[in-house]
Amino acid sequence: MSSTKRLKRLRTGLLFTSPVLLGYAIFILIPLIFTIVLSFSDYTIGGKFEWIGLTNFIDMFSGKDMFFFPSVKATFYYVFLSVPLIIVFSFFVAILLNQNIKAKGFFRGVFYLPVVIPLASAGIIWMWLLQPDFGVVNYLLDAVGLPTSRWLTSENTVIPTFILFALWNSGSTIVIFLAGLQSIPAHLYEAVEIDGGNAWRKLIHITIPMSSPIIFFNGVMGFINGFQTFVQPAVMTSGGTATNGAMGGPNNASLLYVLYLYQNAFKFSKMGAASANAVILFVVTIVFTLLIFKFSKSFVHYEGDGKRS
DSSP states (O other), X not given: OOHHHHHHHHHHHHHHHHHHHHHHIIIIIXXXXXXXXXXXXXXXXXXXXXBOTTHHHHHHHHTSSTTHHHHHHHHHHHHHHHHHHHHHHHHHHHHHHTSOXXXXXXXXXXXXXXXXXXXXXXXHHHHHHXXXXXXXXXXXXXXXXXXXXXXXXXXXXXXXXXXXXHHHTOHHHHHHHHHHHHTSOHHHHHHHHHTTOOHHHHIIIIIHHHHHHHHHHHHHHHHHXXXXXXXXXXXXXXXXXXXXXXXXXXXXXXXXXXXXXXXXXXXXXXXXXXXHHHHHHHHHHHHHHHHHHHHHTTXXXXXXXXXXX
């Protein structure tokens, strides 16, 4: 092929891909570069741009920014407890919803319904239901003789309450698992039955291995979304404030990282510090995603490849 034809094909390809490339540049690449540049500055909204080098990062890791480590601790506590629970819960709910039972469509709709409700609206409803003194949940618990809880108003229970909310709102994960389960060939289960295998052997030797790519996908997306959790603490615990005005629920126990980033940017107008927070979040997300990809080689099995990959 002559160079003229290759150049013509390149121009044609670039022409057809230009909307995607342009959108990527405008909405992802340029903001990313701008954020990295701002992270080395002391820029405030409406103020002057002042280059300060690594000062924002030093302030975070040296403890000068008193909210960095509490937000990291709260976020890691939430993510590493919620994601495995959501994966296990959604997987077994999907298995139940995949059975040949009556009103199967109704139950599937019930579990997916929370996803349709906007997060902010759902958060406000949960906040009302879990109000410790007048909430319906504590009223019902007290009526049947069970201990009540402070839920969102105690630093010991606020993160577990967020996790309960995440489990309630895991309909999308359940649907993805359900789609994966329905793609497992029925003859594999029949082969186990012929060999005398029970439901447990079907689960261990067929369902879990064949669902491992879906488990891997939901795990990656769960960690990414977990690190970016914002609406729950912003809506459900916005009433709890620290002495200097930081919004993080009881004793800042619900100050998740993205809420901390948001406050730096739009409450305290510290765009330079917020950009540094965003860079740290980006790096941490990339590192954990790469680690998951690396360790997935030992347990993710793809049908037809003849090996674990």
